[in-house]
Amino acid sequence: MIQYSIEELHQLYALEDYDFQAYTDELFKEIEFQQKRLNAFVTITKQNMITHKNNSLLDGIPYALKDNFHTKNIKTTASSHMLENYISIYDAHVFTCLSQNGACLVGKTSMDEFGMGSTNKTAITGPVCNPWDCSRIAGGSSGGSAAIVASGVVPFALGTDTGDSIRKPAGYCGAVGFKPTWGRVSRFGMIPYASSLDTVGALTRNVRDMTIVMEAISGHDKRDMTSSKKTVPHYLQNLNQDIRGLKIAVFHSISDTIKNKQIKDNFETVIQTLKSLGADVENVSFPNQLLENLLAVYTIIANTEATSHLACLDGIKYGLSQKASDIDEMMLKTRTQGFGKQVKTRLVLGYLASSYENQEKMFRKAQKVRRLIAEELQKVYEHYDIVLTPNSGNIAPKISDDYHNYSLIENHLCLANLTGTPSLTLPTGFVDGMPIAVNMTGRLFEEQTVFNVAYALENAFEYKNQFKREG
C-alpha cells in the first residue's frame, strides 16, 4: 500500500475509474496490520472510503481521531477503565467539521489515560509502539494518532495538546504536529484535561496537509464561548516559503541544555538552514527563573482544572459504576477503581494545590507566574516572529524505561500552552535511526507564519512525507 498525502489522494479520487473498494480493502488490511504492530487504536471504525463530491480537499480522506473526541454511537474511552464501554451520545465539533468536509473516520486512537502523560503507557489498552522502533514509545498523550500517521496509513489524525501532547509524540515519531492558538479551534466535545491549556490540533506528514486540516477545523463555534470569531485565513492558499527577513528567536537557555551531541548538531543545522533561507536567527534570553518554573506552574494549573473536569465521573450518570451501600461509597469505589494510578496522582496533586490552605501559595501563585511568563513572551514577540527550540533532548525512550525526565529540555513545550500560542513540531533528522525534531512557536493567531517557516524548512530537508511501516 502506498502512503498518500491528502492532496495526492484527492487527485486519485478525481480519476474516473478510481477503485474505491480496492483502496478501502487495502487500507483496512494495512490498518489491521499496523494495529497488531503498534497497538495504536482503541476502536477501528471500518467504513468504505467514498467521496461526497463536495469540492473539499478532505472529501473521502481517511483519518483517525484521538479517543477523547466524542463521536455519536461510537465508543469514546479516553483510554480509561472509567469509560471503557462508554458510547458517545453527541459529536465533538471538530468531528462534525471533518464529516461535513467528507473525511472518513477509520478509528479512534489510543492515548495516555485522560491525556495525562507523555508516554502513552497509561492507556488501558497498553502502550503504543513507535513505528520506527517497536521497542520504543510513541510518546503521549496523542501517541496513537502520532504512530498511525507516522506509519503512513492515514494522512492525518487529530490529537489534543495540553502540555505537549501532540508535539512530543510527533517529534518522537517523525511526524508534523501542530497545536493552534487557544481559542482557534472549538473544544466542544473534546474530553478535557485542563480547559485553559487544552487545544485541538493535528498530526500529518507534511505542512501542506496540516494547513488543509487546520483550515477545516478552525473557527468559531457557538457552543464554545472561548472559540474565537476571528476569520480563519486560507492557510494552504497563503503558504509561502519565502521567509527572508523573518525574525527567529532561539532561547539558548533551553537549547544549551541538550546533552545529545547529534541532536545539538541537528539543531545547529536547522539554525544555519533558516539563516540560509534568509531568516534572521538570534539568541535570545528568557528569564531563567520563569523557565525553571514552567513545569511547576503547568502541573499546578493543569491538575487543579482536571479535578473539576473529571469530577462528573461519579458512577451515577454514565461510565463505570460500582455498587455500594450508599451514594458516597459508590462514588468513592467508582473513582478508586475507574482511574489509573497516573490520573489519581495528578488529581490528588490538583486537590492539594487548590485546597483552601494551599490555594494562595500554589494555585494562585501559579496563575500569577503564568501571567508573568505570558508578559515576558509578549516582549519577545515584539521583536521576533517565531521562537525556535529543540523538540526534545532525546530520541523516544524504550517502553521498558522508567521515564522520569523532569528537565527543562523535556518540558519546555508547555510554554505554548501556558501562553496560548500556536506551536508546530517538524521532523529535522534522525539519531540512531529514530526521528528527531524542532519546535517553532508564533504569535497568537499567527498560525500562518508558523506554517510558512515550517514549510520553508520542510522543503529544505528530506523528511517530508516520511513514514515507517515495517520492521
Add this chain to the structure above:
Amino acid sequence: MDFEKVIGLEVHCELKTNTKMFSAAGVTFGKDANTMVNEVDIAMLGTLPVVNKKAVEFAIRVCHALHMEIDELLCFDRKNYFYSDLPKGFQITQNRRPLGRNGYLEIEINHEKIKIDIEQLHLEEDTAKQLHYDDYSLIDYNRAGIPLIEIVTSPHIHSGAQAAAYLEKLRQILLYTDVSDAKLEEGSMRCDVNISIRPVGVEQLGTRTEIKNLNSISNVEKAIEVEAKRQEEILLSKKSIVQETRRFDELTQKTILMRDKGDYIDYRYYPEPNILPIRLSPQWILDIKKQLPIMPDDREEIYIKKHGLLKQDAINLVKRKNLSDFYEETIQLCQEYRKVCHWILGDVQAYLNKNNLTLEQTSITPLYLSQLISYVDDGVVSSKQAKVIFELMMEEHKSPEEIIEEKAMKQISDEKILTEIIQDILNNNNQSILDYANGKNKAVGYLVGLVMKKTNGQANPIITNQILLQLLKERTQ
C-alpha cells in the same frame, strides 16, 4: 436576660428564562422527568458552558430594583463538591465578583420603615432534583442548570416578622421585575436563614445556625422564632450553641439537626476557565434600567400623593403587579382614581377569589372597566346594573355597550317617555294615589316598583322618583 436576634437571609430564586443558565436546553416546568435535558445538563465530558444573556439581563433587572452597584465585569467561578444532585461535580457560580453589591430594600413594620441592607446578588445554576424512595432514589435533571440568582442580606434583621416582611417585599420585586414565579411552596424561590442571638447591648455576634428547606414565608417566621427560643434555652442553661445546619419540621414546629460543621466542605473556588470575563456594556445595563416597570414602593407613593388613594388601598393595589398594572392602564382612560381602585380591589378581586382565577384568565380589559365607570357616572346604567354588566364582562369578551344593548339594560332617562309610562300606571292605580294622599309613603315605593317592572328595570330611578312625586302632587292637590 433579654436577647436580640441577629438574622441574615439567603434567597435563591429560579429565573424564568426560556433556556438554561449555560445550556440551550429548554426550561419548562411540569414536564416529564429528564425530558428538558441535553448533553450539557448531564455533564457529558467535553461539553462547555455558554452564558445565557437573558439570565444576565434578568439578574441585572433585580440588581437595579434593589438599588445595587453592578459589576461591569461578569466573572464566573467553580464551586467544587461531590453530591448526587450536582452533575458536573462542580457548580458554576460567582464567588469573587458577584454581579450586584450593596443594595437595599425597605420594609414597613408597625408604621415604621426599616431599610434592609443587601450584601450581594450573584448568578449561578440550579442542581438536579432528587426523589427519595424507601430503598432507592431517582434524579430528575430537568432542574439541573436552570438559572438561579442568590440574594444575600447583611445580618441586620432582628425578628421573624422583619424577615417575613423582607421576603414579601423581595418576592414582590421579583414579580415586578418579571424574572421569576417566585413561589416558595414550589421551590422557585428558596430561603435559608442564618440566625444567632446575643444579649441585648452586646456587640459581639453569637454562634449562628443555618436553617434550610423553608417552603413558605410563614414557616420562615415560625422557624426563626422557635430557633431563637432554642438557642436562648441553650444559653440560659450555660451550654454553648453549635454551628450547624438545621431544618424546620412543620409537624413538630421545631428545628431539627441536618448536619454539623464537622462536615465542612472545602469548595476550592477558582475562576471558571471556560467563560472568560465578559465586559458588560454600561449602555446595556442602563437600557435594562430604563425598561424596568415602576417598582411597588414608588407606585404606592404616586397612588397616595397624586391619585389621592387611601394608604391601605394603595398598599393592596401594589401587592400584585397585574392588578396595579390594570389600575394604571385603566386610569389612562378614566381619571376616576378612587372609583377605578374600588372596582379593582372590590368586585374584580372578589370575583377572582370566588372563581379562583387570575386577571389574565378573564375577559375584562381596562377599556371596558373605564367605560363601565363612565356609564354609571353618566347615569346610563345604575350601579346595581353595573354589577351585572361587570359579571358578564368578566366572562364574555364583550364591551359594556354590547352587553347593555343585548340585555336591553340601558336606563330610560328621557322625561317625556317616563312621564307617559308613569301617567299610565297612575291611571290604573287609584288606590295608591289615595294612599299617598293619606300620607302612606309606602305607596311611592310600590309605584316605583311598577315602573321598574314595566321598563324591565331600565327606568332611571332618580328621574322616575322625581316625576312620580311631581305627578302625585299634581293629582292629589
